[in-house]
Amino acid sequence: MLVPHMIPERSFWLIVASIVVFSRFSLGAEYIGGAKQLFIDDRIIDSLGGAQRVFKQAVKTQPLVSASTGWETKRSLAYPTVRREAMNSWKMWYRAASPMGERIICYATSTDGITWTKPNLGIYPHHGGNNNIVLIGKETFLDTPSIFREDDGYYLYCIEGDVRYVVYHSSDGIHDWKRAPRGLHADHARIIQSGTNAPAPHNFDICLAVFDPYRDDYIFHFKVAHREQLFGPNDWQRKFCQHRYSGSLATIQDMPFPRVTPRHELADREDESVEPGTLRAENYGLGMYPQEDGSVIGFSWLFSIDGHNGPVSKGGDGTSDGFWHYGPVNVMLVYTRDINGPWQRPTRTPILPRGPVGSWDSGMVHTANAPTEVPKAETAGAATDEIWLHYVGANHVHNRNPSEGERDHQIGIAKWRMDGFAALEDTDGTEDTVITKAVVYRGNQLTLNADVKxxxxxxxxxxxxxxxxxxKGWSDAVSGNRQNHVVRWNGEDHIGNSEGEEVVLEIRIKNAALYSLNFTTDAAPPDRDESKR
Known part of the structure; x- marks a missing residue:
């Protein structure tokens, strides 16, 4: 048995590397092709060799969009969906409510994703026609819009009234939104409700969707309810269902959907430690970020229930069971290697935490359906491209008023460097040797996203x-802070003739953070359809 303290550290890890190399042949290799590999988990990592996996919380902006108009109430701003369609061309749709209680979808534009303008569209008469409303729902309940662009215009996927999941279409994303004649997978929703003994359709109030440009399909994630007895006979628990769909949203309403089993692995008893006083933790919603390797990164809205109003037979609307939960919401980093498989939680520390007491986002944070990748040239001096996730912050916890003032929701941005959710780091100033599992790659170059001090x-x-x-022997030293360090050997960037073979990588790290690696062909980016994203 090898005991690390009995031999020099470097010798120990060289011995481990040799064991790894000769043992992986019989265990099989991970085929990674030319897909970028992030280090959120140990999919390709055999040993960290003294390095640490460090998760990075978002850098948050101040609020950028507020309910500053006469047709939006402060407490109603929620669920933004944001599109960067070209350089200097950003669009945002978000849900709001008018002072009359109407659920509305509003529209804003920006040249940089930071400073937003609410155009006077004149589509609806509110405020003398000077408003940015693009849609008022046919039903009283309209929520969680996700917007996509296809060849014939824009599609909006949302919840509306008892029809539940619906699709609207507009040629320009602003005018003449038309709803599909039948609710999107409405029959499917009823099956789910029946199968989980949900108290009422009222509880299907969160649905989010993203487009996966690598698989050219859509991923749907929606909340369902399940009876629980923890807080009383009418208590219910939030669970979720999800599935993929290949095809146009123009015809999705006519497609039969498979029955999907409700799941709840996005929250468990361990999550009750995230917030003090938590009675039960639940997933409230999920933003998603598909990756090139087939995995999906998720931003789970963790609802830490710390109170309730007790068992009530009927709510004020006469349809719900009136059982209300209270508590804060943080955003947790999750991922899955297969959307039909389980979601994993690599860290129990919020990746996007609610703010401190008295701040604009001190009570709850909810994300957009998907983040936006922003080129370095369009950021304010960033070292790499960035990931921007627009989110809603609330100054109150769920179903409770703030200690001072009125409930207020505003929209800001959570930012990371590209691939920047987790890094393999040397945290003590000594060299560490990370050893991968056996992998099979495609390409002739190796690039690293790394910050080397x-x-x-x-x-x-x-x-x-x-x-x-x-x-090839040890590579030249990689230095500096770059998104695409090309690894070289004696100045030569060509890896050699090992493409398609099983190889193990040894990576020595000192005073550096490694965010991702990618085998490429002459550093060529992968082909993908970004237009719907």
């Missing part, structure tokens, strides 16, 4: 599985 470096070695051949 002064006096630091990253070096890479490739070893053929089976015979242990060192294919």
């Amino acid at each position: 002064a006096n630091g470096y990253i070096r890479v070695k490739l070893i053929r599985v089976g015979d242990g051949t060192d294919l």
Whole structure:
């Protein structure tokens, strides 16, 4: 048995590397092709060798969009969906409510994703026609819009009234929104409700969707309810269902959907430690971010229930069971390697936490349906491209008023560097050797997204599985803070002839943070359809 303290650290990890190389041949290899590999989990990692996986909380902006108009109530702003359609061309749709109680979808534009303008569209008469309303629902309940662009215009997926999930179409995303004649997978929704003994259709109030540009399909995630007895006979628990769909949203309403089993792995007893006084933790909603390797990163709205109003037979609307839950909402990082498989929680610390007491987002944070990838040239001096996730912050917890003032919802941005949710880091200033599992790649170059500090470096070695051949020796030192460091050996960036073979990577890290690696062909980006994203 190897005991680390009995031998020098570097020798110990070299011995481990040798064992890994010769043992992985019989265990099979991970095929990663030319897909970028983030380090949220250990999919391709065999040993961290002293390095640490460090999760990065978002850098938050101040609020950018507020209910500053006469046709939006402060407490109603929610569920933005944001599109960067070209340089200097951003569009946002979000839900609001008028002082008369109408649920409305509003529209805003921006040249940079930060400063937003609410155009006077004149479509509806509110405020003398000077408003940015693009849609008032046919029913009293209209919620959680997700907007997509296809060849024939824009599609809006949302919840509306008892029809539940519906699709609207507009040629320009502003005028003449027309609803499909039949509710989207309405029959499916009833099956789910019946199968989970939901108290009323009222509880289907969150549905979000994203377009996956790598698989050219849509992913739907929607909330369902299940009877629970923890707080009383009428208590209910939030669960979720999800599925993929390939095709146009123009015809999705006519497609039969498979029965999907309600799930709840996005919240468990361990999550009750996120907020003090939590009685039960639940997933309230989920933003999603599909990845090139087939995985999906998620932003789970963790609802930490710390109170309730007790068992009530009927609510004020005569349809719900009137059982209300109270508590804060934080956003947790989750991921799945297969949308039909389980979601994993790599950290129990919020990736987007609610703000401190008295701040604009001190009570709840809810994300957009999907983040936006922003080129470095359009950021304010960032070292890499960035990931921007617009989110709604509330100054109150769910179903409770703030200690001072009125309930207020505003929209800001949570930002990360590209691939920046987690990094493999040397945290003590000494060299660490990360060892991967056996992988099979496609390409002739290796690029790294890394931030290497002064006096630091990253070096890479490739070893053929089976015979242990060192294919290139240690690479030149990678230095600096860049998104696409091209790894070189004696100045040469070509890996060699090991494409398609099983190899193990040894990665030496000192005073550096490694966010992702990617095998590429002459650093060519992958082809993908970004138009619907």
